[in-house]
Amino acid sequence: xxxxxxxxxxxxxxxxxxxxxxxxxxxxxxxxxxxxxxxxxxxxxxxxxxxxxxxxxxxxxxxxxxxxxxxxxxxxxxxxxxxxxxxxxxxxxxxxxxxxxxxxxxxxxxxxxxxxxxxxxxxxxxxxxxxxxxxxxxxxxxxxxxxxxxxxxxxxxxxxxxxxxxxxxxxxxxxxxxxxxxxxxxxxxxxxxxxxxxxxxxxxxxxxxxxxxxxxxxxxxxxxxxxxxxxxxxxxxxxxxxxxxxxxxxxxxxx
Amino acid sequence: xxxxxxxxxxxxxxxxxxxxxxxxxxxxxxxxxxxxxxxxxxxxxxxxxxxxxxxxxxxxxxxxxxxxxxxxxxxxxxxxxxxxxxxxxxxxxxxxxxxxxxxxxxxxxxxxxxxxxxxxxxxxxxxxxxxxxxxxxxxxxxxxxxxxxxxxxxxxxxxxxxxxxxxxxxxxxxxxxxxxxxxxxxxxxxxxxxxxxxxxxxxxxxxxxxxxxxxxxxxxxxxxxxxxxxxxxxxxxxxx
Numbered sequence: 078x079x080x081x082x083x084x085x086x087x088x089x090x091x092x093x094x095x096x097x098x099x100x101x102x103x104x105x106x107x108x109x110x111x112x113x114x115x116x117x118x119x120x121x122x123x124x125x126x127x128x129x130x131x132x133x134x135x136x137x138x139x140x141x142x143x144x145x146x147x148x149x150x151x152x153x154x155x156x157x158x159x160x161x162x163x164x165x166x167x168x169x170x171x172x173x174x175x176x177x178x179x180x181x182x183x184x185x186x187x188x189x190x191x192x193x194x195x196x197x198x199x200x201x202x203x204x205x206x207x208x209x210x211x212x213x214x215x216x217x218x219x220x221x222x223x224x225x226x227x228x229x230x231x232x233x234x235x236x237x238x239x240x241x242x243x244x245x246x247x248x249x250x251x252x253x254x255x256x257x258x259x260x261x262x263x264x265x266x267x268x269x270x271x272x273x274x275x276x277x278x279x280x281x282x283x284x285x286x287x288x289x290x291x292x293x294x295x296x297x298x299x300x301x302x303x304x305x306x307x308x309x310x311x312x313x314x315x316x317x318x319x320x321x322x323x324x325x326x327x328x329x330x331x332x
Numbered sequence: 333x334x335x336x337x338x339x340x341x342x343x344x345x346x347x348x349x350x351x352x353x354x355x356x357x358x359x360x361x362x363x364x365x366x367x368x369x370x371x372x373x374x375x376x377x378x379x380x381x382x383x384x385x386x387x388x389x390x391x392x393x394x395x396x397x398x399x400x401x402x403x404x405x406x407x408x409x410x411x412x413x414x415x416x417x418x419x420x421x422x423x424x425x426x427x428x429x430x431x432x433x434x435x436x437x438x439x440x441x442x443x444x445x446x447x448x449x450x451x452x453x454x455x456x457x458x459x460x461x462x463x464x465x466x467x468x469x470x471x472x473x474x475x476x477x478x479x480x481x482x483x484x485x486x487x488x489x490x491x492x493x494x495x496x497x498x499x500x501x502x503x504x505x506x507x508x509x510x511x512x513x514x515x516x517x518x519x520x521x522x523x524x525x526x527x528x529x530x531x532x533x534x535x536x537x538x539x540x541x542x543x544x545x546x547x548x549x550x551x552x553x554x555x556x557x558x559x560x561x562x563x564x565x566x567x568x569x570x571x572x
Contacts, residue, residue, distance in 0.1 A: 232382050233419035237433035237485055238409030247432055251423050329423045329465040 080110060108299035114290050121286030122307055128204045128272045128282060133265060135208025140215025143169045147216070148223050169216070176213035182274055184210055189278025200282075203275030211268050218264060222257035223249065255326045262319040266312050273308075283307060333358045333489065333520060334379060339388035341374055348374045350544035351388070356489070356522060361515050363535035363552070364524045367567060370542040372524045376493050379522065380411045393488070409437055412482030416494040418474040420466040426453070426477055427462040430484050438485065445484070452480045456510050472503030476510050489520040496527060528572060532556055540564045 150166040188206035234244035276285040287304040291297035334356040341349040377383040430449035456476040
């Protein structure tokens with residue numbers, strides 16, 4: 078007997094006569110199979126991934142820029158003051174302070190309902206808001222990674238005649254990257270899950286889809302459980318990929 | 333070769349170097365001794381501008397390298413530096429540690445750089461470790477690799493900043509042997525060290541630094557056997 082036929086026969090029965098499992102089956106069927114609703118989840122999931130990738134790209138570019146400015150500013154020779162660098166550094170500091178000091182949700186509401194109140198492209202506005210939020214955290218992660226490295230490494234590079242850029246490229250950044258990879262992966266996971274928040278400004282991602290289906294069937298349990306499982310699978314998959322990368326980068330730690 | 337005139341260096345309000353005048357001649361082996369905090373390392377680090385001097389001039393091969401317009405990267409190529417904590421690049425194999433700068437800075441071909449590196453590694457007895465990572469070597473081996481890394485740039489002068497201070501006692505000898513070989517070949521060397529035996533054996537001239545000044549200098553025999561300055565007499569009585 079196929080699933081649809083089973084559903085037909087069970088739904089014809091009196092609800093009071095159904096066992097717990099039969100009842101569960103009916104609810105799941107309505108949340109997943111009926112009216113091809115499963116497609117709605119995957120459409121939402123597509124948007125979720127799209128927003129994640131856009132926000133990630135935006136956040137990494139912004140984070141790297143801010144980290145470079147702040148590190149360059151902090152590493153100036155004592156006594157030398159570059160006015161322009163100082164000014165840009167101040168802006169970066171204000172940016173990081175505001176973003177880290179206010180809730181993600183409030184930021185998204187401001188982007189969606191105040192700054193881009195007339196825009197209908199909710200997905201892009203959401204990606205922008207998430208990217209700008211993520212950039213502040215990525216910047217601090219990168220800055221921490223660069224600062225945690227033994228200054229002797231850069232000194233060794235410079236003492237061999239490598240210039241500042243070469244020293245950064247061959248000595249500092251590869252080691253800093255390895256050091257920050259766990260926190261960067263963590264930030265990516267947070268970002269992936271935070272995309273669920275863009276449903277508050279009508280971004281049509283997977284939570285939005287689940288709530289729409291719940292509203293239609295008057296039953297939120299399975300739509301929300303399905304959504305949770307989707308996030309869980311994505312995060313586990315990503316964690317696995319990350320652990321492979323980390324293991325490869327650890328080659329030099331062998332003793 | 334290196335001419336230092338009235339060199340001063342301050343960290344904030346703390347003056348570490350209080351006017352150093354010194355000349356290092358080609359092929360000379362200069363050993364710098366003295367108590368901790370006396371400015372030895374700072375003096376050495378000023379020579380290749382890892383510390384920017386607060387005042388005074390350093391002239392290397394006729395060029396004032398303290399002039400902001402001079403190309404410091406060019407001068408550093410000719411000054412090899414060996415650090416107390418080795419500072420090998422832990423994410424690279426020994427071979428890549430050795431060839432990075434020759435390939436990137438001297439624009440040597442990888443093959444040429446590797447041949448040179450392997451020949452030098454062989455001389456310090458580590459040719460078989462070329463594909464290891466620094467974490468797999470002992471302290472003495474790391475420091476020998478660090479010396480080879482500096483030599484791969486074919487420097488005119490080698491600066492040693494307490495090269496044996498972070499080593500287990502039984503590994504000090506193997507590093508000092510490499511340095512002695514280097515000295516025999518006629519390399520110009522400036523060595524900051526606490527190894528008085530090495531200073532006596534290898535040094536052409538010993539500088540005693542304390543409180544940011546060179547208090548006494550001279551051939552090792554004279555300086556160790558007939559110290560004049562009371563501070564040096566006091567120092568030697570404690571270390572020997």
